[in-house]
Amino acid sequence: MYISSIAALTVPVADQDQALAFYTDVLGFEVRTDNPFPHGRWLTVAPKGCETTLLLASWFPDKQPLGGTVLFSSDIDGLAARLRDNGVDFEGPTDEAWGRQLLFHDPFGNGYAVSQT
Numbered sequence: 001m002y003i004s005s006i007a008a009l010t011v012p013v014a015d016q017d018q019a020l021a022f023y024t025d026v027l028g029f030e031v032r033t034d035n036p037f038p039h040g041r042w043l044t045v046a047p048k049g050c051e052t053t054l055l056l057a058s059w060f061p062d063k064q065p066l067g068g069t070v071l072f073s074s075d076i077d078g079l080a081a082r083l084r085d086n087g088v089d090f091e092g093p094t095d096e097a098w099g100r101q102l103l104f105h106d107p108f109g110n111g112y113a114v115s116q117t
Contacts, residue, residue, distance in 0.1 A: 008054065012060045014061075024045060028047070070114075072114070077093065099115055
């Protein structure tokens with residue numbers, strides 16, 4: 001096997017501090033790296049215990065928001081309540097053939113589907 005894991009998914013954001021607050025305070029992710037970088041900060045976050053990180057990158061001003069990133073949750077109703085309490089628009093949770101699903105966007109338009117099986 002030539003590739004053994006995915007290290008990071010680059011998520012375009014306009015403001016790294018605002019993105020950091022959303023991903024840590026609202027979603028409960030933890031900071032993995034926050035280091036100086038020529039174009040801002042090399043800022044990565046991830047759910048606790050997750051190997052793959054999200055790189056919150058502000059140096060792609062023309063990059064379109066991501067869509068279709070799938071996350072998993074063991075408490076999708078708790079996530080819905082957390083999003084609601086923080087004023088985040090979302091759809092769901094809905095019951096699907098594979099389990100339950102919730103859809104939301106971060107403050108920069110990046111779209112996520114959250115599944116609970």
